Amino acid sequence: MDKGKAVDRGSNGFAPAKKPTLVIKGFKNKPKLPDDFEQTSWQKLEKAVRAIQSSQRVQDSLEELYRTVENLCLHKYSETTYTRLSQEMERQIKSVKAKLESFPPSASLAFLAEVRDAWTEHCRQMLLIRSLFLYLDRTYALQTNGIHPIWELSVDMFRTFVLTPGGATLVGSMKGLLLQITSERNGNVVSRDLLRSIVQALLDLDLYDLIFEPELLAETDRFYTEEGDRLTSEVTQAPDGGVALSHLLKRVEQRVQEESNRCTPNVGYLTPSSRRKLTQLAEAQFVKRNARALLDAGFDKLMDAKATDDLTRLYTVFNRIQCQDLLRDKFTNYTKTKGSAIVTDTTRDATLVDDLLEFKLRIDTTVSGPFRNDESFVHAAKESFERFINIRPNKPAELVAKYIDNLMRQGKGLTDQEQEGLLDRCLSLFRFIQGKDVFEAFYKRDLAKRLLLNRSSSDDAEKSMLMKLRQECGSQFTSKLEAMFKDIELSKDLATAFKATTTAQTLDVDLSVSVLAQGVWPSYPKMEVAVPEALARCTKVFADFYVGKHKGRKLDWQPALAHCTLKASFPKATKELNVSFFQTLVLLLFNENKSLSFREIQQATRLEAKELTRVMQSLALGKVRVLNKSPKSKDVSDDHLFEVNETFQHELFRVKINAIQQKETPEEQKATNTRVFEDRKHVVDAVIVRIMKSRKTLSHTELTREVFGQLKFPLDAKELKKVIEGLIDREFLRRDDKDASMFVYVA
Structure with missing residues (x-):
């Protein structure tokens, strides 16, 4: 063995044997299909298809039948197999058609049931047949242009031969279906399962839409x-x-x-x-x-x-059918008509503001509820209120101011939160009023009485209302009202300084004086009365004190606005009486007189007869009667006698005797309105001059349009014409020499 070479051996130390090689040799000659292969194969399939169509048992296994279809396709018999299957399907569907057409023409439930059963059975058969011919469907029908897959072919045939558009079967089916729907709409019970099956068939056959x-x-x-x-x-x-x-x-x-x-x-x-x-x-x-x-x-x-549910239904329907404009116009007309009836009915003036507040709450509730705060309805309500509330140009403004005055004085037993809410609601009416200067005049007059006579139920409510008005109309609108509050505060400081003087401390009377700026507060008629010497000395001491601090100023006393606290000793008790200055003048007379006639009291006080009558009625005929009257009648004559009520008693130590308020006369209302109109005239003068100074020359129509556009209060065209004529007379304007309808500014 050569030591330089390694020998590859197995784990047992022997060299591995060679792997055997498998060799497959093809047939020398291709196998030939039997001549009747295609025929016998189809006969087997045909027999199975017809068994399925007749709901009989299929003798061959489904797997064997599937392989038969596969073999036909593999040996290029796909087209003929597809054609023969189509023919079998058509034959079967035509038999279904004939069966359905054999029914007498009707739209009965029985006919609908037959149509349903025919389609249901057709679908059952075709699902099984398609599963047998699935290989044909996938490899031939789905891959070949111009022919339908097997399921689509069956649907198309059923639509073509059975439920043919315009055909008796489809017409009868739809008629029966519609009759059943109408029957159900009329309250009858129908078979929804049957109808659902028919509708599903129409959907599957693309006949529904x-x-x-x-x-x-x-x-x-x-x-x-x-x-x-x-x-x-x-x-x-x-x-x-x-x-x-x-x-x-x-x-x-x-x-x-x-x-x-x-x-x-x-x-x-x-x-x-x-x-x-x-x-x-x-x-x-x-x-x-x-x-x-x-x-x-x-x-x-x-x-x-106030049919909230029905109005909700109405809005919902009209919104969906796109008829909101009709509904909004009707709502606008209703609001204007009802609102105008409230405002123009002079017999309802006593409850006008309450009625308007209730009506607005109802309208707002309708808009926010049933009408879902639809912006067009919100605007319609606003426009309607602006229109009808100004039908009487000045009265609503006056009555809203008086309503707030009553609310501020009495509070109506409301909590602070409830009072605040009611003030906000009053302000919502105020926004619609064009004659805001009329409101200001009456509000200022009533505010003055509340401040001077301590009649406000809440200082916080007064300041809150003032802030609301400033936010609504700007500081220019509330400047005089704010100055009135400032005068009251300054008067308190002034009273403190006065009481600290040595002279004031020597007086027998605790004197507090409110000093009011004449241009800020409402003007009051000057009343000359006989003031007792002790009180006259007090006023002189204060006047000297004030003039000493403010050189060049002059004080005019307004006794009608003064009030006093008197200590009264009755046989049964001693009381403190909170009374007006005029009541004070009368009561002080009884320190030295046991009995006095009306004529004698008038001579001593120099009060006007009407004013003194109210004073005597408040002292002798009111709830708190510190005087007795003879005779005991409600009217007062010159010879009627008055004396101290020796049996007077009251559970309270401090007793307030309310003065009988004189009802506002038409003359007083007219005087307030006249002052407003005079102020308006000056405003109109200034607006016209400012416009003409800028434009130099304008026609009467153009000038009128621009003036109305800048004014914040209503003005009659006749009144405007008078103002223009006045400016011409005072040479602020002149008429054009060539065209009398043109006005020229005179520099």
Whole structure:
């Protein structure tokens, strides 16, 4: 052995044996198919196909039959096999056609059941046959252009020979199906399983969308047109259209739900694709065709009845049928009509603001609820309120101001949160008012009384309302109102400084004075009364103190706004009486007189008769009677006598005697409005001059349009003409020499 070479050995030390080689030799001659191979193979398959079609037992195994088809295809008999199978399928389907056509022409349930059974059996047979010929289907039918796969071929044949478009079988099937749907719509129970099977057959045969659904929609249109017209007639002829419209809306809702149910998988029998078409038809024929007549007959009644559910149904339907404009217009007309009736009814002035607040709450609730805060309805409500609330240009502004005054003084037993909410609601009415300057005038007058007579129920509420007005209208609108609050605060500081003086400390009266800027506060008529010497000395001491601090200023006293606290000693108890200054003048007279007549009291106080009458009624005829009157009647005459009520008693130590408030006279209202109109005149003057200074020359029409565009309050065209004529007289403007309708600014 050569030591230089390694020898490869197995694990036992011996060299491995060579691997054996397998050699396969082909036939010397190709095997030849029997001459009848194709014929015998098909006969076996034909026998199996016919057994399946006749629901008999197939003698050969399915595997053997599958191999037979495979062998035919492998030996290039695919085309003839496909052709022969097609012929067998056609023969069978034609026999089904003949059987169905043998039924008498009808749309009975029995006929529908036969059609269903025929299609169901056909599908069962073809699924089994296709499984036998699956190799042919995959290798030939699916790979060859111009021919159908076996399943599609069977469907096409069934459609061509059995459910032929226009043929008696399909026509009868659809008619029967539609009759069953109509029957169910009329409240009868139908076999949904049967109908579902027929619909599925139409879907499988591609007959549902093109052939059946148009007929379904036409029948649905006819059905709901008839029912819709009948119910609409009931609504328009009913004594109460609201009730009838409510019934119709519920019927629409029910019908929509029913149609949706018919198109719900596993529950109904129609396809989901038909749902929207059917529900739209129901809504269109019930509502859209007669939308205006329905609204005219019942909408106002639903609004009056606050029928939230029915209004929700109404909005939902009108939104879906794209008739929102009709509904919005009807809503706008309702709001304007009802609102105008509230505003123009002068007998309701006492409750006007409450009525408007209630009406606005109802409208807002309708918009936010049933109408889902639809922006177009929000705008319609706003535009309607702006229109009707200004039909009476100034009265709503005046009454809203007075309503807030009453709320601020009494609070109506509300919590702070409830009062704040009511103020916000009042402000929502204020926003619609064009004559905000009228509101300001009355609000300022009432605010002055509240501040000076301590009649506000809450300082926080006063400041909150002032802030709301500033946010709403700007600081210019509230500047004078804010100055009034500032005067009250300054007066408190001034009172503290005055009481610290030596002179003030020598007075027998604890005096507090509110010093008001004349240009800020409302103007008050000056009343000359006889002031007792002790009180006159107090006012003189304060006047000297004030003038000493503010050189050149002058004080005008307003006794009508003053109030006092008196210590009164009655036989049974000593009380503190909180009274007005005029009540004080009267009561002080009884320190030296046991009995006085009305004439004597008037001579001593120099009060006007009407004012003194109210004072005496408050002291002798009110809830707190510190004086007795003789005779005991409600009216007061010159010779009626008054004396101290010696038996007076009250559970409280501090007793407030309310003055009888004089009702606002038409003259006072007119005076307030006159001041507003005078202020407006100055504003209009300034606007016209500012416009003409900028434009130099304008026609009357152009000037009128620009003035109305800049004014924040309503102005009659006749009033504007007077203002323009006044400016011409004062030589701010002149008419053009060639065209009298043109105005020229005079520099």
